[in-house]
Amino acid sequence: MFDNKKFRYAMYYVFGAGIILMILNFVLVDFKTQSIKYNEFTKMLTEKKIDEVQISADKIIIIPKPEEGQKKKILYTVNIGDDQLVEKLTAAGVTFGGVANDTNPLKAFFFNWVLPIIMFTFLGRLIFGKLDKKLGNGVMSFGKNTAKLYAENETGKTFSDVAGQEEAKESLVEIVDFLHNPQKYVEIGAKLPKGALLVGPPGTGKTLLAKAVAGEAKVPFFSMSGSEFVEMFVGMGAARVRDLFKQAAEKAPCIIFIDEIDAIGKSREGNISGNDEREQTLNQLLAEMDGFDSSKPVVILAATNRPEVLDKALLRPGRFDRRVIVDRPDLKGREAILKVHLKSVKYSENLDVLAIAKATPGAVGADLANMVNEAALRAVKHSRKEIMQEDLEEAIEVILAGKEKKDRIMSDKEKKTVAFHEVGHALVAALLKGTDPVHKITIVPRTMGALGYTMQLPEEDKYLLTKEELFNEISILLGGRAAEEVEFKAISTGASNDIEKATQTARSMVTMYGMSDRFDMMGLESPSNRYLDGRPVQNCSAETSSIIDEETLKIIKEAHNKAVDILENNRELMTKIAERLLDKETIMGDEFMEFVRGSESHED
Template identity: 45%
Template sequence: MLLAGVIATLALFFVPSGSSGGSAEQVGYSQLKTDIAANQVRSVAIGPDGNISGTLTNGTAFTSSYPPGIADPQFAQLLDTHNVAVTTQPAQSSILATLLNFLPLIVVVGLFLWMGRSARRQMARLGGIGRAKGKVFDTERPATTFADVAGYDGPKQEVTEVVDFLRNPERYRRAGAVGPKGLLMVGPPGTGKTLLARAVAGEAGVPFISVTGSSFVEMFVGVGAARVRDLFADARKRAPSIVFIDEIDAIGHKRGGQLVSNDERDQTLNQMLAEMDGFDPATGVVVIGATNRPEVLDPALLRPGRFDRQVVIPLPTQRERLAILAVHSKGKLLDDDVDLTVVARGTPGFSGADLANLINESAIFAVRRGRDVLDALDFAEARDRILLGHRDSSNALLPEEKHAVAVHESGHALVAALSEHGDPVAKVTILPAGQALGVTEQLPVDERHLYSAGYLHDSLAIRMGGRAAELVVFGAVSTGAADDLAGATALATRMVREFGMSAAVGPVGFGAERPTFLGGEQVTGRTYAEATQRLIDREVTRLLREAEHRAVALLTGHRVALDDLTELLLDRETIDGMDVDMVLDQVTRRQP
């Protein structure tokens, strides 16, 4: 379009001066006089420069010109004799004529000036592409403080020491201590790594520069390295300062591990390594990184002198969950029946983000009931909504299906209640939610860090309890135990392959590599022979069969309690652990 405009503008210089630009017919002066004499001309307009234009009697427009330097008095008489309408064109002012003559040149010059300014703007944008996109917190800091980060006293102390070193470097220097240059926070998603960084920005008395790892990588090679240089140059000017890089795995991937190399990412990482502890290392600058994937980071990035400290921020413990719930419950009205200790005990495996979502879902359930006060039922339903999914009342079970689910869940609950090492039963329900037709929930009294062989064997029996109940009552099994079998098989495999709990395999552990915080198992090659694999498979099958036989034996010996609990479930649809204990006690008292 631009080239077409230039060509059209330049074409103005080559339009003949006498051209009208229309479709008028050119007629010679002698022919014009002949047409006038033949009464074929209707009107003419005579310009001061001798140009003649007009219209024939048939409506055709024409143009002609008066011969320069020749006086022809007969022409005016001829026009008057044949009644031709005559008009004269006014002469244009000299200034306007001059401007019109220079108009094409003015247009072309203006066009080239516009093109030059546009090119300069584009070059300016390209020149700024290598600038870092970090957000600086200096005078206006976030309102988040360490008081807003509930629990995690150890990680907060680690981070606080780094900030304190920047504030009081002399105190550490007198003791001969060298301050850390980098601190890497790792942990599952939602545990509060970024929240802790915001607290550092809110409480640190030094400039805080925040940037994400993905902002360094662009399609142009060298841009990432340029942004790293610009980021650290800005941090040095503000030293002492803190640079926070969220999701640092975006630029810190191991080099040489990819089938196809990424020069841009490698150059960015190399520049990061040089800035943190290279030939000209940054002084007075501490780098705080956060990632969910420490296993993919380059070893050169993790060595002392770069990231001196690695702080693991795991899923919160029960005590920390209670503190997190207390923080997120501020400003909300809680009913007297809400015990946050019970809520914390019933949320093992929840991250800080999950707990915040639990509080919000509870508030939504309260609003749905037309209340602004949150009660225990709101928390219970919110927890089920998060763990199991939406409860759809339209997904009703057939009567025989409902009975089968009640038998299945009663089997789980009874085996759990009768097992020595089993966790207490908290709730049993046969209301479908999400993909689950029924659920038996167990809540540990205390959080465990080590699991004994007895506890794991009881866990296998509890998982097989639903299938065992179907065998005892119906004499056949159904597809309802699919998830139970998958979980039991995974647990038995770890008992044999990793925990050394098989006499046939022996005290050998074929464990996987360090687990990832994002879940899932890493794909690794098998480090043992095919015969060992067959032995592991046989031992896994043996453990599962023994667990099933044990569950069947327990339920057969307590068949009356199984039937009573099934009837109670069919009647009330949801019961708690006290109901399970009550059924067992009643059956025991009835027996002689």
């Protein structure tokens, strides 16, 4: 069977070789020939240095007599129509003759027209071919989709690879079952959900879940990012959407996965330009999802961490029928995720996975995978063949606070200030009721800027916080500055991060949680991008905003005074722990609590 593609490439190579040979020929000719003036030519005739001459209508080609040790060189000069040239050549004893003009029209047409066209065609193909590879699908094929197609079982992922997202998996199991056994659903009249939107913070495993669905269903899997639809030319993104759905229909049953769909699915509300590329692409996507043949089992999965910016038409039933929340895992989920990632590494039998899960509240799957990898790297660094408990604990601290900065040498005064600051945090936390226990206090600087830190680990995950717990949290944050005031009667810049967090918590109590007597349960701010930074948007006037500042300041002052009172009443204990910390640089929670309990029993 004739392979047109192979023939085309063979022709490219032939043309390329011909062009290279022509270029080499021109270059070599240029190196071998040299132009001279006519008077130099006559001088050489007089001196009898010429061996042969070829005369044409426009120039005279001169072959000089070879000199010893030199290569033969061809010279040429312009034919000025000298009537005595033949006599001079005869007198000098030079062999001469004429060069006939090429009168073949076909040959002239080939070299003047056909060959240049072939050369430019080949060069154009060569240049555009390289651009095709760089741009993915080709300069001349903008309308083709760039989705990566995985065949059956190629994703290499199943639901066993996804942990900590049991509710999300349960929502997707039905889709997998429908693709496997459509008949039992059709008999009762049920229809396959056209689409499922995976929503959650970054790193929670949305893409992994989509691949696991394809792996479980054992069907072809089209995967691409929303940004890949957006092109420089208007209409190209819409053409890619059409091509993607056309290919999906041919491969049905299959799954289409669009990651970061907010790149093309943003709301059209407030869009001034009504004909931009993104809007056309979105309109085409809406039309394809709505007009898609429901008899063909094609499921569209999409992922985003900004569902609030998506167009309402995209979210209505009939397009994305299900919204699957892929949230941060709880304690049990984190433990399961750690076990999944630990399967790929060697670790000690005495490893306490539950303790690590407790030490990582708020961590997502990507964070935990990174921690396991950091622990493995640390184990190799210390010449161990398996991961130990201390490797994972150190990995948590490296990700949270950075590596130990051993080259930062603080003065004794600064070291003492940092020690009292950190003990202030820990002591306020230990002496207030209902707070998380202190796990570690250290004054070893870290690469992320911390000169020391106090680590508290919750005994269980909390989903609700009372007003008293939030107030105590602010007091703990301000305990470091309070310790500096009590011990040194001076303050430093070390509390900047504590102040930022305390102010944000106090402001949220006033504006979002209804914990201010003055505003009662009035909502003054609402969170935006809840799965990203969650920065609040204010819903009040400028006058009310100034009152919010007053209420926030009131809470901070009360919490600050409470921290100062606690430390003044336990100044001797604070000094004792700080001296111990200065000596050891790091105190674990058990040793710290021995100091606290010893002081309580002494008071009794």
